[in-house]
Amino acid sequence: MTDITQRINTIGSQARTAARTLAASDGTARNQALEFMAQRLWEDRAALQEANKRDLAQAEADGISPAMIDRLRLTDKVIQGMADGVREVMALPDPVGEITEMRPRPNGMLVGRMRVPLGVIGIIYESRPNVTADAAALCVKSGNAVILRGGSEAWHSNRAIAERLALGLRAANLPAEAVQFIDTTDRAAVGALLKSDRHVDVIIPRGGKGLIQRVIEESHIPVIKHLDGICHTYVDRYADLAMAEELTFNGKMQRTGVCNATETLLVHEAVAETFLPAMAKRLVSAGCELRGCERTRAILGNEIPVTPVTPEDYDTEHLAAILSVRVVPSLTEAIAHIAAHSSQHTETIVTRDHPRAMRFLREVDSSAVMVNASTRFNDGFQFGLGAEMGISTDKLHVRGPVGLEGLTCLKYIVLGDGQLRQ
């Protein structure tokens, strides 16, 4: 066993023990810990900013772009936001211990299910340091221990934040080991974590495609992941076209660098000539590049600049003001296009026709399927989950926004009075 493996093993084993205590704790104690965490973050902000300075200096030395450096900076406002986020999670209903579906069996015993924490959650992230607090708060609220592995560019900041979170747990008489921070930038630590199936119940990677691919390939532990967001807005022949224009514009342009932004617009041929010119003009004026199929380009002619769309475009998450546009002959073809190219994240149909809306809802296989709403709504806060750990494009366990429920599971419980198996 290498040093790193041994270290990850120790961390995992401590987390496992802490998870048992947390799972047995009541919600009041976990809420108390969250309040103390929020307090520590805010009150120790000078120390956090001191640690942050070291990351910022390193980033400057490495020639990181000013925009990226800005994302790294722990201003008072960012720290206040982290503390507020922890308190928002605290205010959510406790998911642990809920008992559902208790039903009597013919022999008199009651069989149902109880919601319980998953146990130990490993989170590997490349994002801003506030993820350290957000992710840990969701885990603690749902009774899980968490092992955090942040990106090296925010290493000092992440460590300083994680230390405050552990102090918050201890202040509430809960084990500080329920929030563990992997205290090394050695990449081998990730490999060791991905093989700790004895101590870790689920891995949640948050970052770019490279990270997620590595996790899928190396992990012996179940993974909850979000790969791509190739989302579609389909304007049906029976759409309210004014609404369709607003929804398409909102889906594509309200924010472009996010996973639930629309990447491809599908338009039924019966309305394409009426709908596309005004729509295209509005998008192009707002700075959106259009990439169209032949029929789209024929309809828009020479007046509106439309690059020919390539097969690769249909399979690409641009995360930019670029929209692929395709005219389709039918709802069936729209559904087939989505089945072939979607990343199963979010799709919406704009239509006034009830049977067609219901067919789209049923046949499109994505984490969120919508009727007459913007793809941008696929989000934990927007769906009312309160907060999220990310959006899962997996099918098993949890699809869509991963809130507190996604961090728990249901075990069977049986209440008998001496029943024997015949």
Place this chain on the structure above:
Amino acid sequence: MTDITQRINTIGSQARTAARTLAASDGTARNQALEFMAQRLWEDRAALQEANKRDLAQAEADGISPAMIDRLRLTDKVIQGMADGVREVMALPDPVGEITEMRPRPNGMLVGRMRVPLGVIGIIYESRPNVTADAAALCVKSGNAVILRGGSEAWHSNRAIAERLALGLRAANLPAEAVQFIDTTDRAAVGALLKSDRHVDVIIPRGGKGLIQRVIEESHIPVIKHLDGICHTYVDRYADLAMAEELTFNGKMQRTGVCNATETLLVHEAVAETFLPAMAKRLVSAGCELRGCERTRAILGNEIPVTPVTPEDYDTEHLAAILSVRVVPSLTEAIAHIAAHSSQHTETIVTRDHPRAMRFLREVDSSAVMVNASTRFNDGFQFGLGAEMGISTDKLHVRGPVGLEGLTCLKYIVLGDGQLRQ
């Protein structure tokens, strides 16, 4: 790409297309297919028995034990049982399309979830040929396509059964490709299947530990698995001792070679001297070997033969008439023993004390946790799920018996009237 990889790829791609049709089909069509499947199995029993003869001849040539050969044999009764099993699955409520939790958001859109099939399910099994029919029926009922890979010892029988199931689908105008049989005994086919993440949504291995370990190590696809069944019966200090004796005896001896049989008996020290002598006598008379801790052996003295228990015993699924027995000083210690040694399958407490029962239910982290009931009840039929694909000892997605619900997932659905993200 090797020949095998290409073949698995074709099978996967056909299954994916068939899965889309099945997911969009209504429950009546799927039930019709199941009825036709049942008919084909029974009416073509002579052909099934012809294929079966080839497997039996091979088994005899290989010197397989008569008991194993018997398990392989497709008698009229076994075939009737398969057909009945398919009809039982047919009679279950359709899980597909159920919509739950539709709640309005402040902006007026409704957000809820719809239950949908997982898609394509790969099943790798070593068991008796009837699994071919059982597993396929559950998949078709829940709107999934299935790729079956049976053991080589039942190869001809499995293939003949799978062919009849495909005929049943076709007779109901559903795609025959929704039930695929991997038509080669080449072991490389399993490897190729485990890497088909584009075409296969989940792998369910059903077989011995070797198979399951291989699947965990090689699969890039999520796995629903059942590893060990190291189940505990804990007799609390406040137990009704007559009930405790019945539950222990039933849990251990009602059937010994099964995953939900009790492997370890934990007894609170306050009742050990009263409880153990009669209990031990009854078990030993019934042919059960006892392996006890020091205190157990001291209590039972020289009259009842008790081998010393080893640390390995506590971690072993004996699947035989062998019971480890340990006297514990407290409920806390019983829970700690279970946390250290259980395979998180099934545990039961025998007690009359309500707070202790609730604590056990909450703190023991297993797929089924019981009060005053036999561990032998952790089973799809006993829990009222109708039928099961196995018992999951995983925590993600599904714990305990995997019925139709475990073969589906929930996607978010949104019903709007033009809502835009602010």
